[in-house]
Amino acid sequence: MRELSIQIPNTSESLARKLEAFILGGTFWPDQPLAPERQLALEFDVSRTTLRTALAQLTSRGMLTLRSRKHYVTPLLFDVLRPGLIPVSKTEPEHLLDYWLHLFCDAVQLAAQKARSSDRANLQTALAEVHTQILSTNPEDSMTAFLHLARVVFDSCYNFFLAQTHLALVEAMHPALKRGILHMTQDILADPSEFRTLAELAEFQAEHADWRALFGLELPVPGEAKAPDQVACDPAQLIAVVTGNSLALEALYELRLLTESRAAESAASHVSPENARALQSLLERMTVTLDTAPDRYSQLDTELHALVARTSSNPFFGVSNATLAPVLASITRVWLDRHLQIQKDQSVIHQQHVDIVAAICAGQGRRASQAMQEHLDYVLRGLRLLRQQDGLAEIATARRLLTK
Secondary structure, eight states: OOOOOOOOHHHHHHHHHHHHHHHHHHHTTTTTTOOOHHHHHHHHHHHHHHHHHHHHHHHHSSEEETTTTTEOOOOHHHHHHHHHHHHHHHHHHHHHHHHHHHHHHHHHHHHHHHHHHHHHHHOOOOOOOOOHHHHOHHHHHHHHHHHHHHHHHTTTOHHHHHHHHHHHHHHHHHHHHHHHHHHHHHHHOGGGGGGGGHHHHGGGGGOOHHHHHHTTTTOOOOOOOOOOOOOSSSHHHHHHHHHHOHHHHHHHHHHHHHHHHHHHHHHHHHHOOHHHHHHHHHHHHHHHHHTTTTHHHHHHHHHHHHHHHHSSOOOOHHHHHHHHHHHHHHHHHHHHHHHHHHOOHHHHHHHHHHHHHHHHHTTTTHHHHHHHHHHHHHHHHHHHHHHHHHHHHHHHHHHHHHEE
């Protein structure tokens, strides 16, 4: 068996990889078809045959779906989130809207780092259209303009998974979102100075408290967030995409960081004595397996993140955790095993878990959010290091085999 497995991609394979990178960068929305084949072939300067081969490869990998002779991006995350969000939308739509407002504000801050000049111009145009439609006093047109504005913000994040989470939430909480936008419209018409919250988007600034007030959102009495009994949609395709593509992994962890840091913050605000005891008990079990049983530690790691989601009081975090758990568990299991081989111990990771639990149990939301961010940043840096190590190992093998 050959030690080096080097395959030089042909034109269609190279094109498929480029299109996959565009998809994961959020170029295409799942509800909008790709450009016609003739236009795509012209833009990429390839033959229609080469283009069709590339599109077929992406379709077979589950990245694209063919409908009515048009290619659409497969809504991989949307499809696995949706079954869990539907029941929540019937009982607690306000919680979904509250999380969407958090996600929207976080997306604005992320867009501040990533937006190109064209994105900034699109944002200005979309804001002007929202203002125009609000003054027209037509609620439907105001909602259409605002949803377009939201898309512009998520476009500026260049993240496939963020965009699909936005779509899933908008579908699930549509009536609550409509009421919120109507409240915003009425507030701005009654007091034009209220438009300042919207206007701040032009400078990529957004505060959750301001948006909650603008939408007139009041949450019901919180309880423990419950995860769905099961995820109705098979996440196998999602797992294959994430584990097989470094861009997908980066995009997923960007979403995970935004979501779980918010979950930790919310958990600190709503932690009960029972939740605190459960978190501390789980942490003690993790301590026992530290450095000796990475597989078991990985399982407990997954359980800890799930418990934080349940403690948060917002059912979205339970749905999100249950949806992504199979994907993240497969990544975490492999990463912890290799991390242990390289670092020789898990003390840094475990201390991060200790810090997260301590902040939540102390009711310190900002500290809990920061601790979760530091933990997930550390994991992502570790995953990047492993990919770098794999690349260096291949170079070392090539040096040994291909040089005299």
